[in-house]
Amino acid sequence: MKLALIQHDIVFGNPEANYRKMEALINEAQENADVIVLPELWTTGYDLTRLDSISDKEGETTRHFIRRLAKTHQIYIVAGSIAKRTETGVYNTMLVYGPAGELLHEYDKAHLFRLMDEEKFLSQGDRSASFSIGNKRAAGVICYDIRFPEFIRTHMTGDQQVLFVVAEWPKQRLDHWRALLLSRAIENQCFVVACNRSGSDPANDFAGHSLIIGPWGEIIAEAKEEATILYGEADLDQVADVRNRIPVFQDRRPSIYDVQ
Numbered sequence: 263m264k265l266a267l268i269q270h271d272i273v274f275g276n277p278e279a280n281y282r283k284m285e286a287l288i289n290e291a292q293e294n295a296d297v298i299v300l301p302e303l304w305t306t307g308y309d310l311t312r313l314d315s316i317s318d319k320e321g322e323t324t325r326h327f328i329r330r331l332a333k334t335h336q337i338y339i340v341a342g343s344i345a346k347r348t349e350t351g352v353y354n355t356m357l358v359y360g361p362a363g364e365l366l367h368e369y370d371k372a373h374l375f376r377l378m379d380e381e382k383f384l385s386q387g388d389r390s391a392s393f394s395i396g397n398k399r400a401a402g403v404i405c406y407d408i409r410f411p412e413f414i415r416t417h418m419t420g421d422q423q424v425l426f427v428v429a430e431w432p433k434q435r436l437d438h439w440r441a442l443l444l445s446r447a448i449e450n451q452c453f454v455v456a457c458n459r460s461g462s463d464p465a466n467d468f469a470g471h472s473l474i475i476g477p478w479g480e481i482i483a484e485a486k487e488e489a490t491i492l493y494g495e496a497d498l499d500q501v502a503d504v505r506n507r508i509p510v511f512q513d514r515r516p517s518i519y520d521v522q
């Protein structure tokens with residue numbers, strides 16, 4: 263799996279500018295990738311007080327935009343997340359498209375992050391985070407979700423080999439970002455492909471440091487703080503080797519775990 267993670271600086275509250283910018287970046291990234299990953303809330307940023315006017319009604323504009331680019335370039339796009347306005351509220355929603363322009367997955371962020379006021383403006387989702395990329399099983403979660411290992415584990419007990427994470431993770435908790443992602447990779451013996459944003463908004467400076475981590479916990483590629491496209495390859499067959507070496511999934515004893 264040839265990956266390109268678009269770690270860019272989001273224009274605060276300006277979807278038109280972000281679509282323009284993203285189209286150029288996807289056109290560039292697709293030359294060296296078969297899966298492109300975007301960050302969290304990349305059309306609006308965290309301009310939550312203006313979501314009534316700038317969120318994407320049913321995600322339609324973004325669906326057309328990503329579908330067109332996925333089909334044109336015959337690639338998979340894990341399209342970060344967007345603010346999707348529906349009759350039941352605004353959701354922080356991940357969309358994944360395949361090379362025929364088909365929608366493969368839609369996931370609404372399950373855990374809302376109070377430190378950035380998400381619970382005041384967004385509705386929480388309860389969809390599954392699992393999906394397939396070709397014949398490979400994967401899961402995809404959004405930012406704060408990585409602090410919930412029990413949630414991620416429920417998506418890793420099948421044959422999932424890769425966990426995608428899309429984020430707007432602030433700089434002051436960069437050490438948490440790296441530690442949590444490494445832990446999720448090691449404990450689930452899977453690839454972790456994590457795309458963060460760079461730059462600043464009125465409330466936060468963001469960490470960058472997008473990461474591609476292997477199932478043994480090895481760092482395959484890591485960005486610095488600045489805007490960039492991070493490239494790396496994931497040989498998904500390594501997952502089976504690591505799971506044979508330390509058979510964590512066979513040794514689990516769910517009957518004695520009470521995580522309620």
Ligand SMILES: NC(=O)CCC(=O)C(=O)O
Pocket residue numbers: 302375378404405406407409429430431432435438
């Ligand atoms: N956008 C987010 O969910 C940020 C999560 C975060 O910063 C954290 O520390 O958790």
